[in-house]
Amino acid sequence: MKYIRKILLFVVLVCCFLSISEQAMAAKATKFYEYSNAKGITVINYHSFGDYKEIANINITEKLFREQLKMLKDNGYSTITEEQLIAYLQGHGRIPEKAVFLTIDDGYESVYKMAYPILKEMGMQATLFVIANDVETGARKNVPMLNWQQIKEMSDSGIMRIGNHTYDLHWRGNNDKSKHEAMILNQKKNGEPLTNEERLRYIQEDVTKAHQLIEKYTGIAPKSFAYPYGVYDRIAEQAIKKAGYTIDYSTQGGYNLFGQGTVHIKRIDSSNRVSAHELKKILEKNYSLAEQQYRQRDIQVEAQVTSNKVTLKAWLKSDMNKGPLQAKETRFELYKMVNGERQLQRDFGSYCVTANKSTRVMSTEENIAKYEAGGYSVKAIMIKQDGSKEVFWINFNK
Incomplete structure (x- = not known):
């Protein structure tokens, strides 16, 4: 027994x-x-490259841009593609622990002349959000814009993914004052008033027009959208969704977490006001905060x-x-x-x-x-x- x-x-x-x-x-x-996966990822956003007085607050010199990208490489950061970012934010993709994603808004000609060659040289990628009407007219605030041939060349290279930044909804009313952005303003550019229902259709039609032009000239339909000035409300959100976009970018600062979804992706702005050293400190802070937030899930x-x-x-x-x-x-x-x-x-x-x-x-x-x-x-x-x-x-x- x-x-x-x-x-x-x-x-x-x-x-x-x-x-x-x-x-x-x-x-x-x-x-x-x-x-073995990143706990969070920072998206870095740029606009203009060079020294244009008309848009001084969003310029970054060619020298500083190169210094920032070199800092990323020297500190073990790698850029990822938008497909990798989306899979990561949807919660089923792995990315390196020290990964960043680069975006560029508006579509100034300096992207092709300065940013694109440096990205190519360093083996990095970015997504470029273009304002289609400004590309068509050739200028924005008297600053030269990209043309469709340049955009297609960058798209074909695989270095630059092209996204939608509206056809002509990147403006402010009331003499260009904040909180009067077109995406949340119940009026057209000519001042004609709009009901909420009319504004929803107005935004959807504008975004769809830009979508069709991007696809026409690059051969690739854009998959992502960036809100002008980073501004949106419930109606703007509905319009973007109706236009077929489930991936959109804000200008809210901070970092993005694994599995949090692809709506209102956070981005930090970089310009002449941010040195390479300061950008490094921002990335390190975001990395630390993401680690902490991950542990406290x-x-x-x-x-x-x-x-x-x-x-x-x-x-x-x-x-x-x-x-x-x-x-x-x-x-x-x-x-x-x-x-x-x-x-x-x-x-x-x-x-x-x-x-x-x-x-x-x-x-x-x-x-x-x-x-x-x-x-x-x-x-x-x-x-x-x-x-x-x-x-x-x-x-x-x-």
Whole structure:
């Protein structure tokens, strides 16, 4: 009997070890994946290159631009493509821990003459947002603009992705005063008044016209939009969405986090007012803040992985104090590792699980017995009552 008890105890211990190991492996895999990924990314925005008195506040000299890019290289930063940025912000793409993304607004001729050669020389990429009407007329505020031939050459090179910055909605009313930007102003450029409904159509038609011109002259339809002056309201947002854009850029400073989504991407402005050393300090600060915010994430996910089933539980730390409910729902998606990248397969388990006051921990599970051999991931997307999101990954092998 004594030996039988020892054997039973041994079996129980082995089973517990295997169960704990499987969970630990899942957690370790997730931790490894996310810790080898950037916690946040800074988008650096430029405008004009050179020394134009008419737009002195947005100029950057050729020398300083080169110094800034050299600083990035010397400090281990690499630029990424817009596809990489989008995948990262959607929560299924990896980028180097020290990555930056470059954008350029408006479309001044100096982009082609100064910025483009330096980017090419240094092996870096950027997205250029053009104001199509100013390209058509050839000037903005008496400063020469790019022409379509130059834009196409840069687009064809792969160094410059072309984005939409409206056809002719980059202006302010009331004698060019702030808070009278065209995107939020219920009037046309000629002063004709617009209702909210008319303004929605007006913006959509303008953005669509710019979209068609960019596609006509470059052969590639733009996928992203940058708000003029970074200004928008509910109607402007609806118009941009109706025009087919799900990726847009603001001028709000700061950094962007893994999985936070592609609406109102934050950017920091760079010009002659920012030295290479100051830009380095901004990037280091953003890097540190993103690390800290990542460690303090509210979302928590627990995984139980066996050879036949994966069970997941998701909750918010802030919802465990029985205060007002913060979580709204959690969505679960299944990804498979293909050539080292996660590829979305389909919804996982009960896909969308809603939270309520009595059910603050949201659970889902799926039988994986018939899965093909390979590496898999489940993406848990926690949507909060305020509309914000947090993302957590669980990796497992079959």
